Amino acid sequence: MTDAIAHLVDDDEAIRDALGWLLRSRHVASRAWNSAEAFLADYRSDMRGCLVLDIRMQGMSGPELFDRLLARGCHMPTIFLTGHGDVPLAVGAIKKGAFDFIEKPFNDNELADRVIAAMRRDAERFTQTASAATLEAKLALLTTREREVMERVLAGKFNKVIADELNIAMRTVEVHRSRVFEKMGVRSAVDLAQILARQAPRSD
Amino acid sequence: MTDAIAHLVDDDEAIRDALGWLLRSRHVASRAWNSAEAFLADYRSDMRGCLVLDIRMQGMSGPELFDRLLARGCHMPTIFLTGHGDVPLAVGAIKKGAFDFIEKPFNDNELADRVIAAMRRDAERFTQTASAATLEAKLALLTTREREVMERVLAGKFNKVIADELNIAMRTVEVHRSRVFEKMGVRSAVDLAQILARQAPRSD
C-alpha cells in the first residue's frame, strides 16, 4: 500500500513544479508525471490520494487517461485542469465521476482546497471500502451450504422450512446457521441482515 | 398529482415552440413558460417529469431557478441549455444534481433522447420514493414506546434485556414488539431490519 499523495499529470513542467510547490506549502505530498503514458505505466491499483490531470497533453489526453484508469478500477478522486472551456468534456467527466473540473488559470488556494477535499474523499472511500472488503472476505469463507442456509434465514424462514427446502434435517440447519453467525461475526440474524443490507443494498 | 411532462423554461419563443414540437414528435407531453419567475409561480411539488432550463434568461437565470427549486424540494431531473460555454456553471450544475448540460445549437434527436432519459429517471425515482414514503407513514403510526422497543429489537437485544432497560415486564415488550411487526407489515425482526436498512442506510 502506497502513501496517499496527489498524483499530478501534466506535460508542462512549469505547471508541475508550481503545483508541487503549492501543495507542499499546504502539507500535501505529491508526485508528478509528464505524460498520461508515463503515469499509466507506473499506475498501481494500491495507489491512494487523488489525481490532477491536464486535459490537453502531448499524446494521450487527460480524459482518455481517466477512462483507462476507470477501466482498471481506479477510484481516486480526479480533478481536471483545462485552459479550453470545453463544456461537453466537463459535463462528461463529471458524470463519469470526476471530482472536479477547474479552468486555468486557477486560483492557487482554491485548487489546493479542492485537492485536499479530494484527498479526504479518498480517505473516506478507503475506510468504507475496507469494511466492505472485510465483509466480502467473511462471505467468501462460507461454504456453499452455509450460504444457502443464510439466504433463507435472511428471507425470514423458519429452520424447519429451510430444512424442508434443502431436504436436510433441522439439526443440520441449526449447525449451518450457527456457523454462519460465527464466521460473519454477528450474534443474531437481525445483525446479519442489517450488515448485509447496508453494505450491499441491491446485490445479494 | 399532475401528469409527467417536460417543463420547458426559456424566454425565447422560437426555442419553446421548437422544443414543444420536437418532443411532441417523440410522444412527450410538455408545457412551456417564458421566464423562471413564471415557472416558479406555477411550481407545485407534485409536478412530475423533467425540467429543461435555459441558462441565460431575462430576469432570473436557469441556474438560479434550479437553486430555488432545490430549496423547495424539487427533484425533477433537470437539463440545462446554454449557448455560452460556461464550464464552472456546467460543473456546478452537474455537481448539484443536474441531469445534463447541453450546448446550443443542440442536435434534436440527442436532446429528445436526453429528455426521455430524464423522464424515465423521474419515473424511477417516483416509484422508489413512494415506497420510502409508505415506510415513513408506517413508522409514523408507531407509538413512542413501540419505537423504543423497535430500536432495541433492531440492536439484536433479547426481550428480557429490553424489558430491563425500559423497566417494564417482558410480556409488555412482547406486546409492543408484536404491534411493531403488525404495523410495519413484516413477519419477523429480520424482515424489519432489512427494510429499514435498505430505505434508511444512515438515518435511524
Place this chain on the structure above:
DNA sequence: TGCGTGCCTGCGGATAACCACAATGGTCGG
C-alpha cells in the same frame, strides 16, 4: 361519565432457536 387509545402486566402453552455432546461418511491433499 362513557369510550377510545396507549401502556402495563400475569398465566400458561405452543413453537422456534440455541447448544453441548456425540457420531457417521465423503473428499482432498500430503
Place this chain on the structure above:
DNA sequence: CCGACCATTGTGGTTATCCGCAGGCACGCA
C-alpha cells in the same frame, strides 16, 4: 493412510419467541 474440512444427524435440555385470554390504570374527548 491420515488429518483437515465439510455435510449430515441424533438426543436432550435451556432459553426465547409468539400468542390468546384476562385484566388494570391513566388521559383526553364527546
